Amino acid sequence: MNIIQDLSILELVSNASLVVKLILALLVGVSFTSWYWIFRKWFALRDARIRTDNFERDFWSGGDLNALYQSAVNDRHSTGAQERIFEAGYREFIKLRGQKALDPATVVDGARRAMRATYQREADHLESHLAFLASVGSVSPYIGLFGTVWGIMHAFRGLANVSAATLANVAPGIAEALVATAIGLFAAIPAVVAYNRYAHDVDRISVRFESFMEEFSNILQRQFK
Amino acid sequence: MRTVLLQPVPAPGKTAAMVLAVSVHLALTVFLFYGVNWQTRPAMPVEVELVRGEPAPPLAPPEEAKPEAPAEPKVEVTPEPKVEPRLPPEPPPKADIERKVKPVKEAPPKPRYDPLRRQLEDEIKQTAERKSVAAINQEQATLRAARAAAQRQRAERVWIDRIAAKIRSNIVRPGNVAGNPEAKFTVVLLPDGSVVGEPKMTRSTGNSALDAAIERAIKKSDPLPKPDDPSAFQRELNITFKPFED
Numbered sequence: 001m002n003i004i005q006d007l008s009i010l011e012l013v014s015n016a017s018l019v020v021k022l023i024l025a026l027l028v029g030v031s032f033t034s035w036y037w038i039f040r041k042w043f044a045l046r047d048a049r050i051r052t053d054n055f056e057r058d059f060w061s062g063g064d065l066n067a068l069y070q071s072a073v074n075d076r077h078s079t080g081a082q083e084r085i086f087e088a089g090y091r092e093f094i095k096l097r098g099q100k101a102l103d104p105a106t107v108v109d110g111a112r113r114a115m116r117a118t119y120q121r122e123a124d125h126l127e128s129h130l131a132f133l134a135s136v137g138s139v140s141p142y143i144g145l146f147g148t149v150w151g152i153m154h155a156f157r158g159l160a161n162v163s164a165a166t167l168a169n170v171a172p173g174i175a176e177a178l179v180a181t182a183i184g185l186f187a188a189i190p191a192v193v194a195y196n197r198y199a200h201d202v203d204r205i206s207v208r209f210e211s212f213m214e215e216f217s218n219i220l221q222r223q224f225k
Numbered sequence: 226m227r228t229v230l231l232q233p234v235p236a237p238g239k240t241a242a243m244v245l246a247v248s249v250h251l252a253l254t255v256f257l258f259y260g261v262n263w264q265t266r267p268a269m270p271v272e273v274e275l276v277r278g279e280p281a282p283p284l285a286p287p288e289e290a291k292p293e294a295p296a297e298p299k300v301e302v303t304p305e306p307k308v309e310p311r312l313p314p315e316p317p318p319k320a321d322i323e324r325k326v327k328p329v330k331e332a333p334p335k336p337r338y339d340p341l342r343r344q345l346e347d348e349i350k351q352t353a354e355r356k357s358v359a360a361i362n363q364e365q366a367t368l369r370a371a372r373a374a375a376q377r378q379r380a381e382r383v384w385i386d387r388i389a390a391k392i393r394s395n396i397v398r399p400g401n402v403a404g405n406p407e408a409k410f411t412v413v414l415l416p417d418g419s420v421v422g423e424p425k426m427t428r429s430t431g432n433s434a435l436d437a438a439i440e441r442a443i444k445k446s447d448p449l450p451k452p453d454d455p456s457a458f459q460r461e462l463n464i465t466f467k468p469f470e471d
Contacts, residue, residue: 008258008261009257009258009261010258012261028250031250032246032247032250035245035246035249035250036242036243036246037242038246039238039241039242039245039246040236040238040239040242043236043237043238043241043242044236044238047236047237047238048236076231077234078234079234081233084231084233087231088231118231121231121232121233122233124233125233126233186253
């Protein structure tokens with residue numbers, strides 16, 4: 001028996017059993033997807049934060065509401081989430097104010113409902129794919145563990161054919177199997193960190209949107225006086 | 226005023242995210258490839274093979290010169306350098322001469338080498354016109370071929386000796402052997418020295434226990450040593466054993 005083992009990662013993977021190989025492939029795919037979404041959500045959330053900052057600065061600098069509304073309508077494809085909330089609310093407000101029969105409370109309520117609908121869509125968009133990161137974070141260690149358990153079973157079954165069982169008989173098999181756990185953890189740890197971080201970011205942006213909606217409702221209310 | 230559904234705009238950065246994800250995994254792959262390289266390489270025992278019969282391997286160069294000395298120098302010293310004046314752009318023969326001349330003129334110490342060589346060259350120039358270059362070349366080629374063949378044969382003998390020594394060291398001799406009987410085995414080898422199939426016995430020792438012991442020893446010695454000179458390799462080898470030859 002040849003005891004000399006060259007345990008490079010390629011050898012480990014190529015010597016693994018089929019189930020372990022499939023699990024490794026699955027984990028690599030999952031890890032890749034999760035990293036893709038980590039980066040995309042990172043860009044998206046940073047973008048949303050910057051746009052919200054910019055719009056709040058414009059809004060509270062005391063500009064004309066009509067001018068703000070016009071600019072929001074004109075470049076709708078490059079506006080941020082908060083700007084769209086503002087646009088929806090102000091559009092509803094203009095429409096309802098045109099009808100003389102309605103009292104101010106109804107008009108403001110209508111505008112607030114429009115803003116809430118847009119806000120919910122925006123919040124949903126910001127939160128999308130975070131559930132995927134959460135799933136990856138919680139499940140991929142188990143997938144990796146399954147691969148490891150399977151690989152170790154495989155390694156021990158090989159012992160049955162050997163008369164004198166030594167550690168050298170099982171060590172390569174166990175090392176092979178542990179690669180699965182390593183890849184599973186590599187997929188899981190960034191996903192969990194990213195999920196916690198992004199969930200927190202989304203919460204903070206949502207709070208900003210909600211307080212903006214309340215404040216903007218007050219401003220609309222004041223328009224009647 | 227037209228009512229437009231205010232849809233969230235998908236965030237940019239698809240390709241950037243893709244590229245970054247790929248690079249993260251490439252970095253991981255590189256790290257794993259270079260970082261994880263456990264080697265469980267125990268200290269190898271040093272194997273020493275004692276070969277008797279042909280003291281050739283360590284003493285090869287002087288031996289090479291001596292047996293050929295009577296035949297070669299005369300032929301070699303005179304014809305070979307003739308190439309030099311006529312065909313100057315052929316350095317290998319010249320190098321060959323320099324190397325060959327030394328052992329032949331063993332007695333003169335170094336300082337005397339140069340004048341000797343000049344004298345030799347003069348002689349050569351005189352005889353140069355007499356022989357045609359073609360004849361010289363042919364002579365050289367046959368000489369070289371003969372030398373190569375001799376060398377290969379020697380390497381092969383050394384190699385077979387090493388194989389026999391290794392196998393002999395693995396023979397567990399049965400107790401009831403009378404005299405020193407000889408056995409011959411034919412072994413088929415792969416270039417890496419491993420034995421193909423079963424070794425064939427072409428001559429028995431007359432003692433079946435001893436025959437079986439030799440056969441076991443051949444299998445135990447697999448892979449057999451490789452020849453130092455790969456050209457000396459032969460696929461089929463006839464090995465002669467005298468188990469008590471030490």
